[in-house]
Amino acid sequence: RERILEVNDLQVQFPTADGLVNAVNGLTYSLDMGRTLAIVGESGSGKSVSSMAVMGLHDPRRTRISGSIVLDGTELVGASQETIRQLRSSTAAMIFQDPQSSFHPFKKIGDQIAEAYLVHHKVSKKVAMTRTVEMLDRVGIPNPDRRAKQYPHEFSGGMRQRAMIALGLINDPRLLIADEPTTALDVTVQAQILDLLNDLQREFGSAIVLITHDLAVVAEVADDVMVMYGGRAVEHGTAHEVLANPRHPYTWGLLGSVPKLSASGGNLRTIRGLPPSLINLPSGCSFHPRCDFSDRVPGGLCSKELPGLEVRAGDTTRRSRCHLADPAGIFDAEIASTLE
Ligand code: SF4
Numbered sequence: 572r573e574r575i576l577e578v579n580d581l582q583v584q585f586p587t588a589d590g591l592v593n594a595v596n597g598l599t600y601s602l603d604m605g606r607t608l609a610i611v612g613e614s615g616s617g618k619s620v621s622s623m624a625v626m627g628l629h630d631p632r633r634t635r636i637s638g639s640i641v642l643d644g645t646e647l648v649g650a651s652q653e654t655i656r657q658l659r660s661s662t663a664a665m666i667f668q669d670p671q672s673s674f675h676p677f678k679k680i681g682d683q684i685a686e687a688y689l690v691h692h693k694v695s696k697k698v699a700m701t702r703t704v705e706m707l708d709r710v711g712i713p714n715p716d717r718r719a720k721q722y723p724h725e726f727s728g729g730m731r732q733r734a735m736i737a738l739g740l741i742n743d744p745r746l747l748i749a750d751e752p753t754t755a756l757d758v759t760v761q762a763q764i765l766d767l768l769n770d771l772q773r774e775f776g777s778a779i780v781l782i783t784h785d786l787a788v789v790a791e792v793a794d795d796v797m798v799m800y801g802g803r804a805v806e807h808g809t810a811h812e813v814l815a816n817p818r819h820p821y822t823w824g825l826l827g828s829v830p831k832l833s834a835s836g837g838n839l840r841t842i843r844g845l846p847p848s849l850i851n852l853p854s855g856c857s858f859h860p861r862c863d864f865s866d867r868v869p870g871g872l873c874s875k876e877l878p879g880l881e882v883r884a885g886d887t888t889r890r891s892r893c894h895l896a897d898p899a900g901i902f903d904a905e906i907a908s909t910l911e
């Protein structure tokens with residue numbers, strides 16, 4: 572498979588009056604064409620910030636970035652703004668939680684999408700509009716001809732989200748980054764949008780990074796899952812590995828926080844405490860102040876030493892960042908049943 576994105580030891584910091592915010596602290600992952608990677612974590616985990624960096628959407632004057640981001644063969648860290656802008660608009664697209672912010676309120680939806688198309692295609696306005704209407708149709712907007720002439724406020728939330736996906740896809744991006752694309756939508760529309768992303772990926776073969784805190788969404792669409800905490804990946808594997816046999820205590824907590832789709836309530840595990848300060852990250856494993864299992868690791872190691880992100884005993888591809896010697900055993904004995 573063809574590699575579209577390679578992130579290596581990425582660090583992202585923001586100097587603030589209160590100190591240096593360490594938003595991303597050595598993130599390494601890669602993504603191939605045709606794959607969907609879900610990046611999961613609470614707010615402040617670095618999932619959005621790292622993806623903004625991949626898109627070159629951070630403010631270069633207020634952000635320190637080091638490490639490497641290779642997008643479609645081109646290194647972005649240290650590249651000129653022009654290179655980044657070019658690559659961003661030709662290769663990658665990002666869709667956000669709030670489609671309102673992606674559309675100008677006083678311009679017709681169709682005109683805005685056609686304009687984006689015209690930036691990269693030397694065609695007439697008429698051709699661009701034809702292509703726009705096709706795309707609106709493709710993302711499941713009824714009466715696309717008529718809809719193209721409407722303003723954003725005339726669209727429902729779900730329709731606006733579809734229109735934003737159309738805007739994101741109009742230039743055939745090889746990489747689509749979707750940041751909480753369905754969070755604001757009701758469950759039925761969420762499912763439709765996720766199906767749509769799946770279909771479009773099959774059709775276009777693009778790679779998708781899906782940023783979400785919602786593991787139900789992940790189960791729907793992701794091939795691979797990367798769980799982030801405190802600006803680091805703590806677990807990264809196939810969706811099956813991570814969702815069916817999670818290795819990291821933080822992932823156990825996240826899975827326990829998923830509202831059961833089957834309802835009936837059940838035993839809801841939540842993660843105690845608050846996300847870590849990114850100005851003063853906890854020593855050792857950043858999760859240790861919230862972890863219920865650190866007393867099972869000898870020598871107080873959890874607060875002393877940062878575990879590496881490694882393939883551990885019993886795994887072949889999934890990597891996890893925890894000192895526990897037998898997380899699979901603990902999961903089977905104590906966690907699995909509470910998640911049912
Ligand atoms: Fe918990 Fe220690 Fe594993 Fe961190 S390394 S998740 S504190 S058991």
Ligand code: MG
Nearest residue numbers: 614618619750
């Ligand atoms: Mg976010």
